[in-house]
Amino acid sequence: MPQSNSANSVGVITPQIAQFDEPLTLVSGKTLASYELIYESYGELNADKSNAVLICHALSGHHHAAGFHEGDKRPGWWDACIGPGKVIDTNKFFVLSVNNLGGCHGSTGPTTTNPETGQPYGSDFPMVRVRDWVESQARLADRLGIEKFAAVIGGSLGGMQALRWSIQYPERLHYSVVIASAPKLSAQNIAFNEVARNAIMKDPEFHDGHYMVKNAIPKTGLMTARMLAHLTYLSDDAMGEKFGRDMKGDEVGYNYKPEFQVESYLHYQGEKFSTTFDANTYLLMTKALDYFDPAQYYQHDLAKCLDEATCKFLVVSFTTDWRFSPERSEEIVDALIEADKDVTYARIESEKGHDAFLIPIPRYINVFGAYMNRVVKDLKL
Amino acid sequence: MTLRSDLNIIQSWVSPESQVLDLGCGQGDLLSFLKQHKKCKSYGLEINPDSIVSCVEKGLNVIEHDLNDGLQHFKNGSVDTVIMTQALQAVDRPDLLLEDMLRVGKEAIITFPNFGYWRTRLFLMLKGKMPMSKTLPFNWYDTPNIHMCTFQDFEKLCREKGLHILDRTVVNKDHQESLAIRTWPNLLGEIAIYRVSR
Structure with missing residues (x-):
C-alpha cells in the first residue's frame, strides 16, 4: 500500500463532519437553517492553536487534499505539497481542509436532502458566494477553537477564498497565499x-x-x-x-x-x-466564480479593497496559465503594493498551464517552501 | 552585518523609515540592512529565481519582475528612493527606466561602471578590441551590459532630462575613493554612485 511505505505522507485519513445548527444567512439573502461541513485535518493543533493553516479548494476540489482514504491507491489532490517535511509541513502546521458549502463530497449541497421537502435540494439549493464560504469556514475555525490562522492558502478559486479571507476577517489570518488566481473573472x-x-x-x-x-x-x-x-x-x-x-x-x-x-x-x-x-x-x-469581485464594494478599486487586509501575502502565477494568467495575479500584486501591504510575488516558468499549481515544479516548491518556512519562523511554530 | 562598501555609501543616502524600491535587489543584502537598521519599508524587484528565494528567506517583499517591462507595478511618487545598482547598463532603455525611476520615486540612487575609465580606454586603443576587465568580464557578443556609458554620458543624459544630481561618489573597483579619482573622475573612476532627483 502506498501509504505505509511513504515517509512523507500524512497516511490514512478519515474525514470528519461538523454539524451547524445556527442558521447561515447567505449573501443572496437566502438562509440555510442548518448545514454540515466535511473536513480533514493533518498534523497536530498546538497548545495555543496558533499553527493552523486553512486549505481552500478549487472548482472541482474537495476536502481530501492529502493522505489516503482507507483502501485508496491515489492520495489527496494536493498531497505533493502537504505532508511531513513538505512545503506545508504537517510537522509544523495543523492543516485544515474543508469541502465547501454547496459541494458534492459530503458538505451540505444540492445532493443533500432538503429538510423542508424530504427530497434532494437539487437546483433549490441556494447559490453561495465566496463570502459565504469564508463565513462557513470561519465558523468551523470557531468550532475548533482557532482564532487566527497562521495562513490561508488556495489555488485558483481557492486563491480567491484566501484573498477574500484577508479582507473579510483580516484579524483572523497572518498570511494569505494566493496561487494561480485572479481578483475577478474576465469576460472570457x-x-x-x-x-x-x-x-x-x-x-x-x-x-x-x-x-x-x-x-x-x-x-x-x-x-x-x-x-x-x-x-x-x-x-x-x-x-x-x-x-x-x-x-x-x-x-x-x-x-x-x-x-x-x-x-x-x-x-x-x-x-x-x-x-x-x-x-x-x-x-x-x-456562478460563485463569476460573481467573485471583492473590489465592487470599493468603487471597483482593488487597492482600496485590499487596504482592509492586515496579513502578509504570497502571490504565485505560472507563465502558460491562460485561465488566470500572470497578468491577473499581477493585478492583485499591484493593488497590494499600492495599498502598502507586504507582498512577495513569483511568476513561475512552467509549460503546465493552470494545472501547474497542483504540480510540484521545483522552482514553485522552492519559493513556496521558503515562504512557508518564513511563516514558521515569524510565528515561532 | 557588514555591507559591501558601495552599498554602505548608498545606505547612508537613504533616510530612516523611508519607502525604498530596489531594482534588481539580488539576494536582498541592502534591503535587509535598510529594514533592520533604518526601519525602511521596501520592495525589491528581481528576476533571478535563487535570489528571489534568498529574499523570501530574509523576510523581504520581493516581486518577480523584468526591469525591461518598466515600473508599472508602482504609482507616481509612491516611494521615497528608488535604487538601482549595476543594472542601468544592462536594460533595454536606460533613459526610459531612469525617467520611470523618478516618476515612482522622489529620488533615485544609481550605480554603474564607467566606460571612460583609463584602462578601458587604453584596452580599446592598444588592442583594438572591446574592453574586458574584472568589472567587465564579458565578450562583446554575450555581455549583458548592452548600454555602456561614461560618467560624462550619464551626466549629459541627466542634463537633457532636466534632472538634478544631488550627490556623486566615484570609486575604484574596490569601491574606495581617492583624491586622484575626485580630481579626474571620468578617467580614473571605475564605478559611480549617483543620487538624482527631478
Whole structure:
C-alpha cells in the first residue's frame, strides 16, 4: 500500500463532519437553517492553536487534499505539497481542509436532502458566494477553537477564498497565499463558464436541476462541461507535449469517433468527472466564480479593497496559465503594493498551464517552501 | 552585518523609515540592512529565481519582475528612493527606466561602471578590441551590459532630462575613493554612485 511505505505522507485519513445548527444567512439573502461541513485535518493543533493553516479548494476540489482514504491507491489532490517535511509541513502546521458549502463530497449541497421537502435540494439549493464560504469556514475555525490562522492558502478559486479571507476577517489570518488566481473573472472566463452551464442545463436529463428525484444524471452535459473546462487548465504546449497529433490507430477512419489521443483523453476526463461530480454543484461553483469581485464594494478599486487586509501575502502565477494568467495575479500584486501591504510575488516558468499549481515544479516548491518556512519562523511554530 | 562598501555609501543616502524600491535587489543584502537598521519599508524587484528565494528567506517583499517591462507595478511618487545598482547598463532603455525611476520615486540612487575609465580606454586603443576587465568580464557578443556609458554620458543624459544630481561618489573597483579619482573622475573612476532627483 502506498501509504505505509511513504515517509512523507500524512497516511490514512478519515474525514470528519461538523454539524451547524445556527442558521447561515447567505449573501443572496437566502438562509440555510442548518448545514454540515466535511473536513480533514493533518498534523497536530498546538497548545495555543496558533499553527493552523486553512486549505481552500478549487472548482472541482474537495476536502481530501492529502493522505489516503482507507483502501485508496491515489492520495489527496494536493498531497505533493502537504505532508511531513513538505512545503506545508504537517510537522509544523495543523492543516485544515474543508469541502465547501454547496459541494458534492459530503458538505451540505444540492445532493443533500432538503429538510423542508424530504427530497434532494437539487437546483433549490441556494447559490453561495465566496463570502459565504469564508463565513462557513470561519465558523468551523470557531468550532475548533482557532482564532487566527497562521495562513490561508488556495489555488485558483481557492486563491480567491484566501484573498477574500484577508479582507473579510483580516484579524483572523497572518498570511494569505494566493496561487494561480485572479481578483475577478474576465469576460472570457465567464463565457467559458456559461458554455459549460449551458451544456449541463440543456441536457435532457437535467430536469431543471431535479434529476436526482427522476433517477437521472445529465451526464452528457456534465461531460461536455468538464471537457471544455479541462482544456482551459492545460496550455497549448502541455497538450502538444502530451499528445501531439498522436492517434489511437495507425490510419484515419473517416468517422467521428475519437481518433486522436487528445480526443480520447478529453472523453476519459469528462467521463470520469461526470460519474463523480454533481451537475448542480458544478453550476453553483461556476456562478460563485463569476460573481467573485471583492473590489465592487470599493468603487471597483482593488487597492482600496485590499487596504482592509492586515496579513502578509504570497502571490504565485505560472507563465502558460491562460485561465488566470500572470497578468491577473499581477493585478492583485499591484493593488497590494499600492495599498502598502507586504507582498512577495513569483511568476513561475512552467509549460503546465493552470494545472501547474497542483504540480510540484521545483522552482514553485522552492519559493513556496521558503515562504512557508518564513511563516514558521515569524510565528515561532 | 557588514555591507559591501558601495552599498554602505548608498545606505547612508537613504533616510530612516523611508519607502525604498530596489531594482534588481539580488539576494536582498541592502534591503535587509535598510529594514533592520533604518526601519525602511521596501520592495525589491528581481528576476533571478535563487535570489528571489534568498529574499523570501530574509523576510523581504520581493516581486518577480523584468526591469525591461518598466515600473508599472508602482504609482507616481509612491516611494521615497528608488535604487538601482549595476543594472542601468544592462536594460533595454536606460533613459526610459531612469525617467520611470523618478516618476515612482522622489529620488533615485544609481550605480554603474564607467566606460571612460583609463584602462578601458587604453584596452580599446592598444588592442583594438572591446574592453574586458574584472568589472567587465564579458565578450562583446554575450555581455549583458548592452548600454555602456561614461560618467560624462550619464551626466549629459541627466542634463537633457532636466534632472538634478544631488550627490556623486566615484570609486575604484574596490569601491574606495581617492583624491586622484575626485580630481579626474571620468578617467580614473571605475564605478559611480549617483543620487538624482527631478
